[in-house]
Amino acid sequence: MSAFAALLARDVRLATRAGGSAMLALAFFAAVVTLVPFGIGSEAKLLARVAGGVVWVAAVLANLLALDRLFQADYEDGSLDLLALSPLAFEGIAAAKISVHWLTTGLPLTILSPILALLLNLPTSAYVALVMSLLIGTPAISAIGAVAAALTLSIRRGGLLLPLLVLPLLTPVVIFGAGAVLAKLDGIENGAFWLLAAFSVAAVLLAPFVAAAALRLNLSE
Amino acid sequence: MGARLPPIDLLEATNLACVRGGRIVFRDVTIRVTRGQALVVEGPNGAGKTSLLRLIAGLLSPADGSIAISADGTRIDDREERGAFIGWLGHQDGAKPQLTPREVLQFFAQVYGAASDPSLLQIVGLSSAADLPCQYLSAGQKKRLALARLKLCGCQLWLLDEPLASLDASGKLLLLELLRDHLSAGGMAVIATHESVGFDAKRLQLT
Numbered sequence: 001m002s003a004f005a006a007l008l009a010r011d012v013r014l015a016t017r018a019g020g021s022a023m024l025a026l027a028f029f030a031a032v033v034t035l036v037p038f039g040i041g042s043e044a045k046l047l048a049r050v051a052g053g054v055v056w057v058a059a060v061l062a063n064l065l066a067l068d069r070l071f072q073a074d075y076e077d078g079s080l081d082l083l084a085l086s087p088l089a090f091e092g093i094a095a096a097k098i099s100v101h102w103l104t105t106g107l108p109l110t111i112l113s114p115i116l117a118l119l120l121n122l123p124t125s126a127y128v129a130l131v132m133s134l135l136i137g138t139p140a141i142s143a144i145g146a147v148a149a150a151l152t153l154s155i156r157r158g159g160l161l162l163p164l165l166v167l168p169l170l171t172p173v174v175i176f177g178a179g180a181v182l183a184k185l186d187g188i189e190n191g192a193f194w195l196l197a198a199f200s201v202a203a204v205l206l207a208p209f210v211a212a213a214a215l216r217l218n219l220s221e
Numbered sequence: 222m223g224a225r226l227p228p229i230d231l232l233e234a235t236n237l238a239c240v241r242g243g244r245i246v247f248r249d250v251t252i253r254v255t256r257g258q259a260l261v262v263e264g265p266n267g268a269g270k271t272s273l274l275r276l277i278a279g280l281l282s283p284a285d286g287s288i289a290i291s292a293d294g295t296r297i298d299d300r301e302e303r304g305a306f307i308g309w310l311g312h313q314d315g316a317k318p319q320l321t322p323r324e325v326l327q328f329f330a331q332v333y334g335a336a337s338d339p340s341l342l343q344i345v346g347l348s349s350a351a352d353l354p355c356q357y358l359s360a361g362q363k364k365r366l367a368l369a370r371l372k373l374c375g376c377q378l379w380l381l382d383e384p385l386a387s388l389d390a391s392g393k394l395l396l397l398e399l400l401r402d403h404l405s406a407g408g409m410a411v412i413a414t415h416e417s418v419g420f421d422a423k424r425l426q427l428t
Contacts, residue, residue: 006331010320017319078313081280082370085304086332220282 003088007096015104021066022104029062029109033116044121051120052130052181056174058116059109059134060141064166066105067145068159070097071215075153084219090212098139098146098207106138122181129184133193137177140200143207144169150214154221172199227293229306229377231255232277232409238285239272246272247427248285252411254423259400259410261418264427270413271312273427274380277411278307290378308376310384314367318356322347322366325355326373333374341369345395360387365395372399379403379410385418 015022036054037047074080083093113134114127148165152158179192238248246269254260262270275281277288279300289298297303316325322342330337342351345365350358364387385393397419
């Protein structure tokens with residue numbers, strides 16, 4: 001097994017073991033979505049209209065939960081020093097962390113989303129659009145989030161700064177993600193899904209390098 | 222992984238200066254360690270022992286001066302390249318609270334590309350705690366786990382920060398034995414410690 005695969009396997013194990021972040025993010029996601037009808041009323045038409053946006057906003061928020069500890073846990077217990085001295089390059093460490101974050105947060109959220117969409121009365125015709133948009137869009141959240149997590153690594157209580165840094169950068173993801181679902185509802189073709197896909201691919205390809213640069217900066221201070 | 226790397230002949234740091242939080246911790250520190258040699262770094266708390274080790278490891282950038290290792294006659298200046306030669310034992314051991322010592326060692330064996338050796342846990346006296354999550358280990362047991370990891374990595378240059386801290390008498394003997402084996406096999410070590418290591422070594426006093 002390569003060093004990359006070993007780090008991936010260890011972190012997936014840590015996230016899914018008792019007390020890990022995976023279940024927590026899922027439960028948070030479900031709780032936020034379930035709360036919305038209590039806030040805006042149970043009018044079926046209205047819920048169907050906002051379902052895509054609500055699921056997307058909740059997905060972004062749930063993704064933030066585990067970001068804070070993405071590198072922090074390894075930084076605090078010395079693992080990051082050891083990984084820095086291992087044959088694995090910082091780019092590899094960052095790529096592994098992004099993958100783990102998506103596998104334990106973005107992917108489970110995507111799988112759970114149809115059930116929550118049912119609670120929000122989303123028409124069945126838009127289910128595929130919702131799931132596909134989450135599937136293609138959530139990796140961008142993990143990627144951009146990892147950059148922010150690496151940047152705020154050595155800041156005390158950097159976890160509080162992190163959402164402020166990440167949320168503005170994720171605006172396009174929410175616009176295009178929710179837009180793709182709305183387009184399906186309205187029966188129009190607006191290219192939101194493809195813009196989302198392009199944004200996501202660019203983020204995932206660039207993020208490991210940017211996060212690696214941020215890690216180098218933090219570790220040499 | 223050690224097998225794939227050329228053996229290092231020399232660690233050399235010239236006129237190192239370290240600045241932390243705007244304060245000069247030390248300056249004009251020059252060290253030279255050759256094969257089979259150990260350098261013991263001494264000094265009061267805050268003298269910069271840990272900082273010196275982090276500088277050598279490349280986990281900190283020097284404010285001034287240069288650090289290089291020579292392997293097979295070639296000088297390696299790049300600090301990330303240097304990292305692959307370094308076995309690190311710090312105050313924190315990278316033992317995840319949720320993982321067992323067996324899992325931690327297996328993980329690092331994969332990361333280092335080394336063969337996982339189940340007898341290592343026995344050598345460091347952890348066989349009875351091998352399947353206990355690390356959150357239940359004592360500080361001394363964690364240090365023993367870190368020793369097993371250090372031995373596993375097969376790195377030629379050991380950087381040990383207070384290696385004797387929190388070890389019991391048999392643990393200290395174990396560490397010194399591992400260290401002697403390492404040095405007699407041509408390894409090198411830089412050790413920051415307050416305690417006597419019990420063998421002849423070069424000394425560097427930081428003030």
